[in-house]
Amino acid sequence: MSGKEEAKSGIKRKNTGKGGHDDKHSAPSGQGNICVVCRFRPLNQNELNHGGSNVCADFHPNKKSVTIVTEGDGVTNKNEFTFDRVFDINSSQIEVYNQAAKPIIESVMEGFNGTVFAYGQTGSGKTFTMQGPDIEDIESQGIVPRMVRTVFNRIENSSENIEFTVKVSMMEIYMEKV
């Protein structure tokens, strides 16, 4: 998914048995409302050809902080940023999915609302993370195919007394037009 697109899915659960949640607007207890992760991608060939170098000096061992170094006017600036999780350039698709998306899809299957979106400048890796270079390949597929598979596996394995409705809609915002 590029930053110009937004996919929205809704799951309506009609529970004829016991144990369903009535309030679809509150997160499950013990889970934070918003989780923000930051992923770095490797330099591409074009960037390497133009003498590009990594701006990231240090990934903190706690996997939550990163130090960015920038040079300007002979001055070196170091800034540390902290997120719920920082993924370095060697992070796998499954690691990112487990941290950033799996808890959301788990709670959606319990009847809560959830959203996962990628934000970043062009070429930063949104499509790679959300869609993946090959959606059929179990290793390289991104968040969206993993979430879709999880949803349909869960539906298939759930009680026949539960009825599910899955809806998908998509829109593109490009040059300030929807």
Ligand SMILES: Nc1ncnc2c1ncn2[C@@H]1O[C@H](COP(=O)(O)OP(=O)(O)OP(=O)(O)O)[C@@H](O)[C@H]1O
């Ligand atoms: N984690 C990664 N590891 C290896 N390559 C990556 C990674 N993330 C992105 N890339 C590569 O970087 C390039 C740009 O990534 P991508 O197309 O996902 O960016 P984007 O943010 O979706 O860009 P746009 O907003 O222009 O659609 C692609 O060639 C992609 O394969």
